[in-house]
Amino acid sequence: MFDGIFEAIEEWMRELLTGMVTSNLTEMFSDVNEKTGEIAAQVGQTPQGWNGSIFSLIQNLSNSVIVPIAGMIITFVLCYELISMLTEKNSMHEIDTWMFFKYFFKMWVAVYLVSNTFTIAMAVFDVGQHVVSAAGGAINAQTAINIDTMIEAMETAMESMEIGELVVLALETMLVSLCMKIMSVLITVLLYGRMIEIYLYTSVAPIPFATFSNREWGQVGNNYFRGLLALGFQGFFMMVCVGIYAVLVSTIQISDNMHSALFGVAAYTVILCFSLMKTSGLSKAVFNAH
Template identity: 70%
Template structure:
């Protein structure tokens, strides 16, 4: 009778041990995959991230927004001409340079609208260069290697646990694994949300670019460029967040204390997610973009 009970207990412990091992493996794999995704995605320009979406946005901008920008340029230039005449005492204090300046402003306004996409993409190319260089300088990996650690745990800590302890540990790992999956989804939302925001900004680029040549309306274009810079350099801040996360997780020793390691990974991943959320407001604050 005692042998049967011992075999049943051993069978249940094997099931629970397999469940725990599977939870741990899935948990750390999800974290590693998501961190690698962040590092790969933030370094992409709008053209490289999804060429199909980029082509659609460019076509919309060229065929729908550029004509509207043309009307705005006409209004802005007329307003500029009227203001210039009024400033010169109703044409009584005119000089030749005034007309050359006005023609130059017309040329600049048309050039900016017709080369809007080139200028906007140049901003993201610069930001991508910064992100790529940052990725090359960040040493260490944010991956958590649990193969040897799990083997050690199976040979020491888990084998010495009773059924109750194993059941509690299984529920703990399942809960943390579920939380990390939810956080992984949130991180994906942040990454995709940033790129969609970039496409939305770029789609209407000709309109704010058409206001640059006027002193009063130019604030629209200036703030738009600041917003583009903020979106571009948000990727740099994301890379810094991943670098900080890498330093934190590499200090975790899974084999010493399993419970501490599990909750440390969960805590650091929550901090990473929160930090990624804050990168948008931080970038806009630094570049004074509204």
């Protein structure tokens, strides 16, 4: 009689622990799939497409607050350019018509750039979106973890486990699931932080664009434009990170060692999060932006 009771208790505990492990794994892998899919969706968004309300706010602030300051900078830069142009020609003794034609052309370019700042800045992100979308077409199909296959392999492996090992596995899945949730929050912070940085960066765009017409002050505008390119192409580096993550996860074999496979998925997700944090510095280094 006692043997039957113990067997029933053991079976009940086995079902309880197996259900706990399966639930934790399903939730964990679902979170991973959701976040990798979110990365692909978020980095492919342009500033106006990500949040139209924020974009309109930034554009209005830029036009009403920053453009007047950019106009003052253009005036200063053009005056400085005119004085430099006149004095460098043997103290105004070698003045010709071509000099003034070139000066008025620079003036027109300066005003045109400031007047169309947002159009030019968004064109950079449109190019970045095209690159990300092209990369996403090759990567998206491989990023998702096949949850059904993973769970099926886990359940098969758990059938041969003792109660003590199932308890350890349940505790491990709870710990790893908690860590994965923390990683998910960090990934969300990185994605939203990048978009907020883009909005902040573009909000003052007219000021550096106003310096392009001068050789000396133009370094401000050149560096700013390199920064725009870096932000635009950071999304491509993020997609490459997701692609690498997908390849690493696909090599995990559940049937060999369930414990190492479990922590392997967690380790690869930590690596993904760390790699995403490095994309900003890498993109700026590639475009020599600082």
